[in-house]
Amino acid sequence: MTARDVNREARAVVRATKLNKKTWILKMVSSQPKYDLIREVGRGSYGVVYEAVIRKTSTRVAVKKIRCHAPENVELALREFWALSSIQSQHPNVIHLEECILQKDGMVQRMSHGSSSSLYLQLVETSLKGEIVFDPRSAYYLWFVMDFCDGGDMNEYLLSRKPSRKTNTSFMLQLGSALAFLHKNQIIHRDLKPDNILISQTRMDASNLEPTLKVADFGLSKVCSTSGLNPEEPVNVNKCFLSTACGTDFYMAPEVWEGHYTAKADIFALGIIIWAMLERITIVDTETKKELLGSYVKQGTEIVPVGEALLENPKMELLIPVKKKSMNARMKQLIKEMLAANPQDRPDAFELELRLVQIAFKDTNWDT
Template sequence: MEELYTLEREVGRGSYGVVFEGHMAKTGERVAIKRLPCSSPECIELYLQELWAMRATAKNHPNVIALHGCLLQTGPKTLQPLRPGRLPLDLVESALKGSVVGIEQNQEEKRTKSDSSRSKTKNRTNSGGLFKSRLRTNSESDFFMSKSQETTNSDLSMSKTPVRKMSGLSRPRKRPAPTREKENCGPRRCLALWLVMEYCDGGDLNHYLLSRPPDSQRNHSVVQQLSSAIAFLHRLRIVHRDLKPDNVLVSLTPNGPLIKVADFGLSKMSVEGSQGMEGDTRQHFSSTCGSDFYMAPEVWGGLSYTAQADIFSLGVMFWAVLERLTFLEEGSTQEQLGAYVCKARWLMPLGEALCENPDLQVCIPMKSRRAPSLPPPPGQAVCTLLLDMLASDPDARPTAAQLEDRVRSAVEEDAQ
């Protein structure tokens, strides 16, 4: 690692870590620096999966967040660069064993090892000080955008935003187990991972769109960029499994918003040797994961599913973006983009409704929500595409490669 990074300010926090705005010391380039504390095997497993997926995407697509580098924190002020193509062996071991290597085990080992063994362990632990860290933190989070930037613009949306009644059921997220890789070096105890990524100054998709007046041209640009990003990921055999507006970031450019798919903590890569996402044979997954309003019916039902679950999540997002459909989670004041089904006084996620009734007729556009402040309803070609994306049968949905072409042609057809 040749660059040092300086931290400017915290821009977000969440369940897993903290994100800072920072700069590369040599070039001055602005970056987002995410600190992920390695406090539990469950967290470590998620971090390794995110790191592996981001390395696979590299910097090869403008609509996927770019990873600049990864550092291991081995002491209060000591960082060690992680070599490209490698995973830290001790973190992989923690995820596989279900306990953090270097805490309970090391305490027991220290009581039984000889003085020479202790000396070797100490030398190995201190060998990570290749450079002095200029990073300082006192908090832990996992958001890429500043919560202070988030605004609820009720004057730009409907006078009354529907509220979804929270279900009493808790759906634990099962995270994929990382693959063991050999690592020649590394500390016996890693305190945290630091991911250095490109910085997105437009916040997430919720903040970006809901803080601006409705604009059809902007909406069409968003859905086309998202379809391109997912086609790219699926070609690499990466299934995101948690597509939602919170996990889509926006970079502001002179030519308009540049959309970036981010947060690969729940992503899964298909095995080598399969016929691929677009072939007749698709790898199936079984872990129930995602966010309620964007989960596909087969995921809601606890069935095995394929990359087509991502297509359903995109369909929910596209519908919400094009018609500016929003909701509030109970107890929250922050609007979120998402499609749903009205059930009595409450809202039901579309995937859950289709899981209960696969023959449910989805009405696009949602005429009951039309108002002068909203953009015009999507045209017939786009409505047909949305219905196909939201089909209860995964095989009836277009693949990611087909979707990219169909989005472009549908937007052009409706514009004529």
Template sequence: MDICHGKKRRRKVGGGSRTVTARMKREAARVLRSLAAKNNGRMEDEDDDDGFAIGFLRSGASLVGSPRYSLLREVGRGSYGVVYEAVARKTGARVAVKRLQCDAPENVELALAEFWALTSLENRHQNVVQLEECVLQRNGLAQKMSHGNKRSRQYLRLVEMSLKGERVLGYPEEPCYLWFVMEFCEAGDLNQYILSRRPDPQTNKSFMRQLTSAIAFLHKNNIVHRDLKPDNILISQKSGTPVLKVADFGLSKVCAGLNTKSNEEHPMVVSGSKGSNQNNTVNINKFWLSSACGSDFYMAPEVWEGHYTAKADIFALGIIIWAMIERITFIDAESKRELLGTYIRQGSEIVPVGEALLENPKMVLHIPQRARSSMSEGVRNLLQDMLAVNPQDRPDAFQLEMRMDQVTCAA
């Protein structure tokens, strides 16, 4: 069960694959045309300030140029949209292509949150999924999206749609889509990777260091993920060794430029251009957020109350690492998948750790949970601190990164 703004949100379907139908391929071919082709038609009222040529024509017209990407298969589907595995025709590189239909304000809000978070990063990090480009498609035409492009009326209309909570762009008979082209992670998500292999302490240590490094990077760049869970941690093995990639920033919050007394200000207002995340002297843990959102088994106690900071990411990471080391799982009621996640047993029911701690702040967590656990004393103490009821008792992301290096090297 996923929650956002106090409401349940349908869990995304992960894993598996579906055959891409001919209709899907035709639709994708119309969208993923050569972005370098000469412009034979523009989106109405657009200012092409960055010199980007729109290589798309209206529906029914002959298309120019050759498609940049070929869709291979569908790898994920949910209420948020569809994700395909694709190949870049020029280089042969595999990419992931995510299509989000902007038919409802909540979908636009998720899409823009991910777009803002990933495009606000000036530097790359090997453990954060890389966004290659984002394309807005409407009425057979398309335009490449750029961060904070206030000269683009289509971009501003998307922002307006998200803020007003009502449709202002496109009509049901004239669908509008955002297409995200991202790096492809061929080894699936953390659930699939861990549960399909024998326990390996060295892999666990590597993953723990990679995860803490990714979160330290995001927090340094003033991004709170807010939905850390094994589903949203992807694995790439292109280098021969598994590399984690934190993904799915639909619930993330870019905090750069916010006033510490302001809650949930909109990134459109505070980050008008790329590079606004450079204020790294600001303590991200001073920004208070109020939207209770995330996936319940990984949510910190204070998130359930709707008053929290970036320290909520530290709690979620503690749940993930604890479950990964001891292979603690539960069956998701909606997807019926076995997922990594720790919980508290109350009679015949299982309760998320954060919810249980909210109800009983004096409850003592038994870490490790299993009698025969390979968990070291250093890791156990670190997890206890990461899962502290009081967020102020948890290490911040930078302290966590240093301590994780120490405990994994000593183990």
């Protein structure tokens, strides 16, 4: 898509006035423009992300634009909306949804969970039926306004720097805290990977000058609803079984490949991430040729996702560490448990958070 196409599309989606070569006004409401779009910072098959500022406060935000022209796009967008809008409180390591705007042609409205709006219900019906139920000649878009992260993703940040024990420790603690928070809020992420973990350098902790991580991209997430005899009792995500095999191959647990899994699949994915981070194990994306943090098993000349290898051979002993000469015994044991073939042998997110804290603060001389 050319720059001309991008500009034409943007004009069709928002009422835009050119401020300079890289700035447009995003008019979310009919009265006064609320956001200034500064520049495009990311693009994929799912949507386009812009850096923007709130006009009243000059606060930087990220604005994700999703075109609802196909059922799969609608489903991904709604899953992200349902997950982020279900969270009643904020967490420093989970991306925050400021608001979501639904647009049809020139008409816009703020979207709320459980809305009776006909536009919203048409999107829900599209997601459920797997086919477009609204007039395909109309342009439907969802605009997500979220935290802006200025440090790229976890891959870009770590692989452009020398390994640091301090950074590794900080990142592990933040990720453990984020996952415990999500599972407490009945959210299974289902696509945890370094690409989906963003870095905010503007929010560095003054005490250690390490950046803040933000778990993002909830398009494949699942919010586990209440069920059973007592609907008031919080759902245990480790007893909420899912059957849709989804995620990214190198981070998928063995049971996900089979299509019968719980939130323990998130524990496995985080185990892959932490292992890869500590040893700087990388894979290369075959399409983009981008180097990514990710662990794997070698079978002859091929590299195989750990989860797929464990599905074929549950008794396989993982070689940890695989690159370094040694690893702290408690860290090594925790990673092995996180990557256990049997999900029941993995810690849950709350035990994991506690054990990461114990490793970080009790074993002050651990080597990573």
